[in-house]
Amino acid sequence: MPQRRSHVAPSAAQTELASALAALRESMDAPLDFPDDVIAEAEAATAVVPELDLREIPFATLDPEGSRDLDQAFHLERAGTGYTVRYAIADVPGFVVPGGAVDVEARRRGQTLYAADGTIPLHPRVLSEDRASLLPDVDRPALVWIFELDSAGIVSDFRLQRALIRSRAQLDYGTTQDALDRGEDGPAALLPEIGALRLEQERLRGGASLNLPDEEVVRGDDGTYAIERRRPLPVEEWNAQLSLMTGMAAATLMLDAGVGILRTMPEPDGAAFDTFRHQTEALGRPWTSGAYGDYLRALDRTDPLTLPVLEAASSLFRGAGYLVFDGQAPDDAVQAAIGAPYAHATAPLRRLVDRWVLALCLAVSNGEPIPAWIRSSLAQLPALMQESGQRASRLNAATINSVEAALLTPLIGSTVDATVIELRGERAAVQLTEPVVTATAPIPSEARPGDVVRLRIISADIGTGEVEFAL
DSSP: OOOOEEEEOOGGGHHHHHHHHHHHHHHSSSOOSOOHHHHHHHHHOOOOOOSEEOTTSOEEEEESTTOOOOOEEEEEEEETTEEEEEEEEEOHHHHSOTTSHHHHHHHHHOBOEEETTEEEOSSOHHIIIIISSOOBTSEEEEEEEEEEEOTTSOEEEEEEEEEEEEEEEEEEHHHHHHHHHTTOOSTTTTHHHHHHHHHHHHHHHTOOOOOOOEEEEEEOTTSOEEEEEEOOOHHHHHHHHHHHHHHHHHHHHHHHHTEEEEEEBOOOOHHHHHHHHHHHHHTTOOOOSSOHHHHHHTSOTTSTTHHHHHHHHGGGSOOOEEEEEESSOOSOOEETTTTEEOOOOSOTTTBTHHHHHHHHHHHHHTTOOOOHHHHHHGGGHHHHHHHHHHHHHHHHHHHHHHHHHHHHGGGTTOEEEEEEEEEETTEEEEEESSSOOEEEEEOOTTOOTTOEEEEEEEEEETTTTEEEEEO
């Protein structure tokens, strides 16, 4: 079970923190409320009625506990020596009219933003958390990918169909992991087996996963805030493999059609690899041979120096973007970390670009012409996604900074232990032991990543999220 640590901000700082988080949401260049015409159109929207009825298939969803915007549902079964994987995606293209009010507003937003005190959704909640969401025990239109896998987990065939489905269970990660650990049967019983095979295929492709610990601000039932840091559960990695498999299939369809939009990431250059090699040597965990993905997979997650190594490796996972093509497939379409061409195709309730990819792939699968609205707007998507991605990053970072400052407010003047994660000149990124806070602080000249240093907390400003330390 991955490590979980959560520290609630002291009650004395709660009012100031709540005000700071509310001000942060207001300061974001993101629309908080939907215009009346968007709400009206969403409430009146009727989905395309699928001809295919798959309601007899017992699909299930797997998401963080309490989620309402359920994009994906799966069904796993054995097929001879291999497997059949059905992966249903919310049919957002069937609900949203191109050029309509909901579409225009979604382009303005780009993606759902997740704040500590609530979400700023991409679509009105009547769609994203109700009528288009793959909630359990209700009929829903979906775009269903059907994969045939051999005994090694290699995709031998796939197809995409619009169908009516009915999810039977809403699973969450923690409960599902516990059930799998106990060997219980259920909708996810084959997920460890298929997930492990797909992870091996990722290794054979030369793919690499960073898998840094998650850092998330959570709000308790009592209104207090906490920061939770944890390593992803195995079931999350297995589930992610279904999404990656779907994204690779979507990329294949679009490349064959000569039109589409891919999610790309360049292979790190020689200088980046050399720098990372030197960093691992300095940390005493040298990367001496083999692919960097294999090296990262082999790291001991209980080793205190693994986190500094992963932080250093993050420089190898930069430069992600979107590549639009129409008329001719690009020569270099590989997403380096995945080791294959890839597209965003599994989160249309929460991410704008997925709606284009799904609608395009459905047309290709059905042998139909690419809709004109797709071709006329493809070129706009990279900028829209980049802008919304930057907005999401700013919101996440500022939220964490404010909560961390609230955690440290009652400790001003006291000393704390901190582990050096990454050197930054005369300062370093450090992680405090108690409370668990990541910050930048001065360190002794002889300190190295992995060392524990003693710091005194000078100040903590909840409003700006700025924290000051001294040796």
